[in-house]
Amino acid sequence: MNTEGESTGGEAGAQATAGGQRCGLVAIVGKPNVGKSTLLNALVGQKISITSRKAQTTRHRITGVRTEGNTQYVFVDTPGFQTRHSSALNRSLNRAVTGVVGDVDLVLFVVEAGSFTLGDAKVLALLKPDIPALLIANKLDLVHRRGELAPWLRDMQQRHPFAEFMPISAKQPKDIQRLLEVCAKYLPEQPWFYEADELTDKSERFMAGEMIREKLFRFTGDELPYTSTVVVEKFEEEPSPKFKRMVRIAATVVVERDSHKAMVIGDGGEKLKRIGTEARQELEQLFDAKVFLQIFVKVRSGWADDEARVRSFGYE
Numbered sequence: 001m002n003t004e005g006e007s008t009g010g011e012a013g014a015q016a017t018a019g020g021q022r023c024g025l026v027a028i029v030g031k032p033n034v035g036k037s038t039l040l041n042a043l044v045g046q047k048i049s050i051t052s053r054k055a056q057t058t059r060h061r062i063t064g065v066r067t068e069g070n071t072q073y074v075f076v077d078t079p080g081f082q083t084r085h086s087s088a089l090n091r092s093l094n095r096a097v098t099g100v101v102g103d104v105d106l107v108l109f110v111v112e113a114g115s116f117t118l119g120d121a122k123v124l125a126l127l128k129p130d131i132p133a134l135l136i137a138n139k140l141d142l143v144h145r146r147g148e149l150a151p152w153l154r155d156m157q158q159r160h161p162f163a164e165f166m167p168i169s170a171k172q173p174k175d176i177q178r179l180l181e182v183c184a185k186y187l188p189e190q191p192w193f194y195e196a197d198e199l200t201d202k203s204e205r206f207m208a209g210e211m212i213r214e215k216l217f218r219f220t221g222d223e224l225p226y227t228s229t230v231v232v233e234k235f236e237e238e239p240s241p242k243f244k245r246m247v248r249i250a251a252t253v254v255v256e257r258d259s260h261k262a263m264v265i266g267d268g269g270e271k272l273k274r275i276g277t278e279a280r281q282e283l284e285q286l287f288d289a290k291v292f293l294q295i296f297v298k299v300r301s302g303w304a305d306d307e308a309r310v311r312s313f314g315y316e
């Protein structure tokens, strides 16, 4: 990470930089499943955060970096704010959200266009009045009568003094470009925090776990409860005469019940094999390396309710 910048004495803040560099933190918040991870990946221009149709896929605060022209955007993704259950896992997720919203230059408050539920209200209540927030009305492509958004928008403006309103589809590149331009206005003039080509501050080991988790959710559909997780047991780079880079990874999928284990493994191990193959192929691309990946499945019932175990699986 580069915190020095090129043209300053390392003193961050309002001081102007020789190249007029801008840099700042942008938090992406919203209830589960509104499209935060899809948005983050599109804003960064690469897959950093995993996405799935299953709510509550994102469990960590993820930083994605995009540098364009003289502006560096540092995005933080947050887990969907959990309101329904109060397990140790959910308490840990909520702490991650509350920690992030007070400490950024701009907040993107993401909702589904035309909708506002109790879940959205609970996240909105966390926003600080002194930090500018944009109302991101996502999934615009699913709204058939755009005119009906006007009364909804008036209602939203009563709820919070949003700096701007952006109706978008996170899957529409033109909308993403427009959003980037709007965000830039809110970032202070200061030296960049990262090198121009850095995409994330997450380790490759972390990315490996996320990629496996994404495939796990994708291939088990809605059958597998969200209380399953992936622990990366081994991540080792080995010298190889044949490949430029070679990485050996061993990971364990932790599930709550024997029946879940059977779901992950599939008939004759077919599902687990597919999860492994797809994860390995994407990791090879991401790391630009040959990857050997082994995945095990273990049953640990009640892990999401046990504070110590939640911590041991890497949640703060």
Ligand SMILES: Nc1nc2c(ncn2[C@@H]2O[C@H](COP(=O)(O)OP(=O)(O)OP(=O)(O)O)[C@@H](O)[C@H]2O)c(=O)[nH]1
Binding pocket: 030, 031, 032, 033, 034, 035, 036, 037, 038, 039, 050, 051, 052, 053, 054, 055, 056, 057, 058, 059, 078, 079, 080, 081, 138, 139, 140, 141, 142, 168, 169, 170, 171, 172
């Ligand atoms: N039609 C449509 N679907 C979208 C759009 N943006 C996201 N989605 C879909 O909405 C679902 C949830 O997206 P995610 O990006 O995983 O949502 P999230 O808010 O990060 O969810 P959590 O990780 O549960 O907090 C996925 O199926 C996405 O493909 C959009 O603009 N239009």
